[in-house]
Amino acid sequence: MPATERRSSAAERHPWLVLLGLALGLCITNGFARFAYGLLLPAMKAEMGWSYAQAGWLNTANALGYLAGAVATMILIGRISAARLFSIGLVTTTLALLATGLDPALWWQTLWRVLAGVFGALSFSTGGALAAQLFPDNPRKNALAIAFLFGFGGGSGIMLAGVALPLMLGWYGPESWPMGWILVGLACVVFVPLSLWAGESLRPPKTATRPAKASLPVLRMLPEIAGYAAFGMGYIVYMTFLSAWMTEQGSGAGLIASVWALLGLCLCLSPFVWRPIFARFATGVPLALILICIAVGSALAVVFPAGPGLAVSAVVFGLSVFMAPGAVTNFTRQNLTPASWGAAISLYTVVFAVSQTIGPVAAGWLGDATGDIGNGLLWAAGVLSTGALVALAQRRIGDDPI
Template sequence: MSAEPRHPWLVLIGLSFGVCVTNGFARFAYGLILPAMKAELHWTYAQAGWLNTANAIGYIIGAVITMVMISRMNPSYLFNLGLVSTALCLFATGHDEALWWQTMWRILAGMFGAMSFSTAGALTAQLFQSDPKRNALAIAILFGFGGGLGIVLAGAALPLMIDYWGNGSWPWAWTIIGLTCFVMLPLSFWAALQVRPPAQKQRQKPDLPLRAMLPELLGYAGFGLGYIVYFTFLSAWMTEQGSGAWLISATWVMLGLCLCLSPFVWRPVLARFSGGIPLAMILTGIALGSVMPVIWPKGLGLVISATVFGLCVFMSPGAVTSFVRQNLTPHSWGAAISLFTVVFAIAQTVGPYAAGLLGDLTGNIGTSLIAASAILLAGAGCAVLQPTLKSADA
């Protein structure tokens, strides 16, 4: 067991800032800028979805690199390398409208973001090791507060800015996001260096019980396939339904605030169950939140949708990290979390482009939200079959 850092809560805030950059900004703020880019650059839904698929392709590359390197390199260094590189990629995104330029930086942001995001979970798992309840809360806060903060900041500013300055201001949105990332870097750098991962007693690859973890892996794949559709196309759907900038902003701020609150909602569930029940419950909530904008596309329905979706969505990685911590030995945590990240990354690659194609074919992006909800429910059905691993001695 590694030594506890002197200021674990401050360390957790710093690591959460890293998730804010790699998730809240790098992956999900695009959904807020997409309607302006689509209108200004005359994109189809498939082209718009492609950029998040490109981001997901980069995420696969980064997740695989992390899985290979995490047993050979200090996770803190991987976290910091991924973080600063992601910030630079976001800053560069708005400097050219060409699709190849956008594609390149979305791929790189995904690649470096995966390095930082994968290792953030492994680093946070080292906090409060003697107190399982606090450990579960820390893991939940990492994903909930980290991603939620980014969405609150982006949701409060970007729709109103674009509405005031016009669709042509979308490059400034990326510049502002990049500058905000730079402000968060110092505390995140310091936090990662405070965590001392357990020393590797041997160099061989940890022996992961893949067959025993299959239901959880399949459930997490369903999460990757389904959740990204909502983040990518929610603002576009709202714009098509005639929603104004203030309603879009309010919906995303509510989404982000609920993400920040979600750790406290799910804390007892993550601490109580060590099998697949938490992930199954979370995926069911995400499915309901995903389909609600189509069923109830008015102001109140959209806010309720954001509330339900926000209270659940970022707890999926929290549930998986908690599952790994409760069922595997500490020296396997990094490799196991990296494996789950690779599975998730491969699955989420399909979602945005396929959803865009479906939206183009049907002339209604709401069809894609319905399909995503069905996939998420299937993932929940897989996850609920995951038992506690009998050999767990973590």
């Protein structure tokens, strides 16, 4: 059997294993590359004497890199297959994470946070399009696959990092933060082989004719796009400053690790919560509901900053946050032709990348100005709530699902 045929049938023979590989890829580019920084931030801030604005800048630098990577994906998606971009992003993101722990200088940290964003966007932007190809004749399984990709993919990374990194810092002290980046990078090395195989399984045969590009009905997608922009601006504040907020409230390493582990566990479970909603609605309703839940979770951490309140916050936030990418991917699949899926998801990723560059610095500035980073978390909750109202205006595109 030719190699191209083996590749095309692997996803049919082992679709769940392929999905697991894709999800582990997002564990690398989303769970580790994007959010391990929030766990290491208090130690890095203390060791380097950063302000909240400086600490927020590194996540903004990562977001700027992510924006560059998302734009690059939009340009390259018509020339290079989604599977190849996915694989390139995995390998380079792993190298960037390993390099982050080698030098504490701000310029070095900025460089690798930017590059982790660039490379991570290549895989994140294409992972959804690849997962949308699984179970093409079963809408319920397809909805679960998309939800699983983002929920388990990001959630497993946060759960693993959330358990290990705070305990490591508590045991070895804040000066051990470089070791944290090395451990994260080594975990990526373990996950990469299966993820590369999964992406290769969905690469089209070389003899396949590339489908013609389809135009996007951008004006008819505006409420969904605007809601996703609010998601990008708001969610990142919680992920960036939760540990810093808990540290300010006197939380110890054990409580911080427990809350992050609970957050990661709920992220892993979130696909099963939202699958029925994804399968039922082809409008902006799923995204609106998700944004409201994220807003409530963000606010609860400030209003009830003790252990029980933080636990509830982690559950509400965790069961919702990574379902926002799943919501727009599901909306894309149900309303647009397959030829336009890659371009549509890349557009959402660019909008998301632009908006999330604002969140960390704005919240950090508000925290510095008021002396309370909790105000930044409340501001983010307001942004997310506004986005939910806008997303509700999104209607179905066309009379029938595609």
